[in-house]
Amino acid sequence: MTKCNYIDGHYYEIFHPGWGGFVEELFFYTSRNYGVTEAFLRNLTGIPDFSMSAYKAKCLSELQKSVLATILTKAPDRETGLAVVNIINKVKKHKVDVDNDLLEIFPPRSVHKTPTEVHDPHKKHTHQVDISPIEPWLNMAKRLQMVVAVHSHHIEIDMQVLARHLNSENETIRNNLLNSIIDLHNAGYEIRNHPHLTHSEAHLIGDEGST
Known part of the structure; x- marks a missing residue:
């Protein structure tokens, strides 16, 4: 095919x-x-x-x-x-x-x-993964104090905040975020921009575990 x-x-x-x-x-x-x-x-x-x-x-x-x-x-x-x-x-x-x-x-x-x-080229395609990447992502977001909402296979985050951490002077943070983002993409998660996302909004719109 x-x-x-x-x-x-x-x-x-x-x-x-x-x-x-x-x-x-x-x-x-x-x-x-x-x-x-x-x-x-x-x-x-x-x-x-x-x-x-x-x-x-x-x-x-x-x-x-x-x-x-x-x-x-x-x-x-x-x-x-x-x-x-x-x-x-x-x-x-x-x-x-x-x-x-x-x-x-x-x-x-x-x-x-x-x-x-x-x-549809806009449709996301996935690779099979053995372990869900969402828990490591949420743990990292919590350590970096990034507000994240997870709903089904959608992740909402303030993209400016994410960009700031990707530009961090800390190489370990940058590398961990880079690898985590690729893992999320491979697993079919879509990262969406939600400007000024607050903790209360994240808990309201997200599944259990949103930060």
């Missing part, structure tokens, strides 16, 4: 679930809440001064979009993170090309076979 995303008239391979909602910011629509995506990529790549300022997903050229789609089918790690950053920096400079070495590693391709199962 050929599974794919249908985007702008093209069929692409399914994006890796580890990217979670960051796919939205990178591929579809860059919002004013890009700070978490920026902080995520900083930690993934080890580039502390990386900035997404002036990046707009709508400015991706067709070639850049196709290569980015290939990159996003792979798990988020340093190599794929650096590839994403490379594309972003091209767009920020108003360039439409892609470096040759990137084309060799992540060749632009679409699914040429007639797909038998087409997915």
Whole structure:
């Protein structure tokens, strides 16, 4: 069975679930809440001064979009993170090309076979996990005094607060958060922005265990 995303008239391979909602910011629509995506990529790549300022997903050229789609089918790690950053920096400079070495590693391709199962690219896809990542996440949120509401497979948090911790000077905190976010994405959890979320709101809208 050929599974794919249908985007702008093209069929692409399914994006890796580890990217979670960051796919939205990178591929579809860059919002004013890009700070978490920026902080995520900083930690993934080890580039502390990386900035997404002036990046707009709508400015991706067709070639850049196709290569980015290939990159996003792979798990988020340093190599794929650096590839994403490379594309972003091209767009920020108003360039439409892609470096040759990137084309060799992540060749632009679409699914040429007639797909038998087409997915909404905005729909989250998951990997099977042995242990739920939600308890470690809630424990970490409690230690960092982050207010979190968990409802089904949705996690609500103030993204500005999350970005601030991802930009922490404490490397252990940054790494733990990075890995926890990827684990949540892989397990099918969607992290949503809830500005100025309070403890009372979290307990009201969240399941038992929300902080």
